[in-house]
Amino acid sequence: MTLPHPVAGYRPAPDGAHPPLDFPEYRSTGLRAPAQAPIVVRHRLTEVTGPLLAGERLGPSDHDLTTQHAGEPLGQRIVVFGRVLDSDGRAVPDTLVEIWQANAAGRYAHARDNWPAPLDPNFTGGGRVVTDATGNYSFTTIKPGAYPWGNHHNAWRPAHIHFSLFGRAFTQRLVTQMYFPDDPLFAQDPIFNSVPDPKARQRMVAAFDLEATRPEWALAFRFDIVLRGREQTPFEEPHE
Amino acid sequence: MSESAGRLGLTPSQTVGPFLSIGLDWADGPDVVPAGTPGEIRIGGVLYDGAGEPVTDGLIETWQADPDGHFDHPEDPRGAAASSLPGFRGFGRAATDGEGRWEIRTVKPGALPGEAPHIDVSVFARGLLDRVVTRIYFPDEAANVTDPLLAEVPADRAATLVARPDGPGRLRFDIRLQGDGETVFLAV
Numbered sequence: 001m002t003l004p005h006p007v008a009g010y011r012p013a014p015d016g017a018h019p020p021l022d023f024p025e026y027r028s029t030g031l032r033a034p035a036q037a038p039i040v041v042r043h044r045l046t047e048v049t050g051p052l053l054a055g056e057r058l059g060p061s062d063h064d065l066t067t068q069h070a071g072e073p074l075g076q077r078i079v080v081f082g083r084v085l086d087s088d089g090r091a092v093p094d095t096l097v098e099i100w101q102a103n104a105a106g107r108y109a110h111a112r113d114n115w116p117a118p119l120d121p122n123f124t125g126g127g128r129v130v131t132d133a134t135g136n137y138s139f140t141t142i143k144p145g146a147y148p149w150g151n152h153h154n155a156w157r158p159a160h161i162h163f164s165l166f167g168r169a170f171t172q173r174l175v176t177q178m179y180f181p182d183d184p185l186f187a188q189d190p191i192f193n194s195v196p197d198p199k200a201r202q203r204m205v206a207a208f209d210l211e212a213t214r215p216e217w218a219l220a221f222r223f224d225i226v227l228r229g230r231e232q233t234p235f236e237e238p239h240e
Numbered sequence: 241m242s243e244s245a246g247r248l249g250l251t252p253s254q255t256v257g258p259f260l261s262i263g264l265d266w267a268d269g270p271d272v273v274p275a276g277t278p279g280e281i282r283i284g285g286v287l288y289d290g291a292g293e294p295v296t297d298g299l300i301e302t303w304q305a306d307p308d309g310h311f312d313h314p315e316d317p318r319g320a321a322a323s324s325l326p327g328f329r330g331f332g333r334a335a336t337d338g339e340g341r342w343e344i345r346t347v348k349p350g351a352l353p354g355e356a357p358h359i360d361v362s363v364f365a366r367g368l369l370d371r372v373v374t375r376i377y378f379p380d381e382a383a384n385v386t387d388p389l390l391a392e393v394p395a396d397r398a399a400t401l402v403a404r405p406d407g408p409g410r411l412r413f414d415i416r417l418q419g420d421g422e423t424v425f426l427a428v
């Protein structure tokens with residue numbers, strides 16, 4: 001075997017930035033969170049590389065969820081846009097961003113979502129874009145509705161859009177949810193509140209952006225996303 | 241680990257929830273290599289929860305080197321270049337089905353400098369507030385003995401990281417999120 005190539009890893013997340021896996025207030029964690037602590041491993045080649053999926057996966061209306069069917073979906077038309085950066089402020093270019101969401105009534109176009117809110121024949125709720133050379137992305141969609149779920153008595157999810165990002169490395173992979181400003185449902189939502197650091201929690205809340213609204217067309221919300229940054233020093237494996 | 245001044249705070253992780261297929265299901269997701277690729281193998285198994293029940297709304301993603309041990313990525317010491325294997329994507333994505341089963345179509349990765357052949361795995365599901373990460377190693381692989389990551393895993397749990405032969409061209413890799421036989425997960 002040849003000697004390992006020294007690799008600069010990605011910095012670990014600061015305490016409180018990500019939710020713990022074991023969070024009893026969110027009941028589904030009960031049988032799914034591992035009981036054993038994970039083994040902390042240093043980053044090697046497989047971890048500092050990752051799929052650089054870009055334009056080859058994009059369809060013509062993937063960036064505009066209001067144009068995927070014969071008619072327009074019901075609801076408030078919005079633009080959701082922002083920049084994908086790493087924690088050193090460097091843009092993350094050419095990276096696939098995937099989203100999925102409920103319709104304006106809070107119902108997902110999914111066989112297992114059967115709460116009695118209407119489906120919208122003109123809305124599926126899935127989208128994807130690729131960031132540009134400076135890390136910017138933009139979707140057009142409709143504002144999703146809140147929806148009830150069985151987690152606790154009278155539990156409602158705040159309106160949210162699910163986001164999936166690859167970054168440039170396996171270690172930067174992130175799945176998160178974007179929320180809307182001033183939602184009165186935040187206080188009772190264990191998924192939102194599973195993030196220990198209140199400042200970090202606010203980083204999941206988009207900002208209304210009047211400048212970016214499209215007059216006579218759509219409201220706009222800015223959602224910047226920050227992925228892990230890189231260590232400065234490559235790690236050299238001990239060897240004989 | 242403290243954040244130094246001027247550094248941006250990370251966007252927190254959240255669960256994929258139960259309806260991830262709307263956004264993340266790809267028809268060709270399981271195809272790390274195209275059908276008919278020489279040396280093609282299927283790797284799959286069942287994702288189980290802590291009660292031993294299959295997880296039917298999960299998603300497995302995989303990332304690996306090509307058979308030459310190369311990544312089409314600027315961090316590869318040989319530089320970013322398309323694999324010599326036509327259609328090799330390196331990335332796989334498979335939602336679990338009604339029985340908790342998932343499967344990818346791939347080829348065995350080459351060894352990396354200092355490491356045994358392996359595939360990195362992310363598991364996403366409702367009830368997982370962050371992904372969990374593990375690795376697939378290959379059975380009957382002499383290099384496993386000297387692999388630096390396997391060396392850090394308690395000996396009585398290391399077998400959870402090694403796939404099992406499952407008939408011609410097939411390997412089985414069950415993932416147990418919690419409890420008896422819990423898969424070793426990695427903090428990356």
Ligand SMILES: [Fe+2]
Pocket residue numbers: 157160162257
């Ligand atoms: Fe949701």
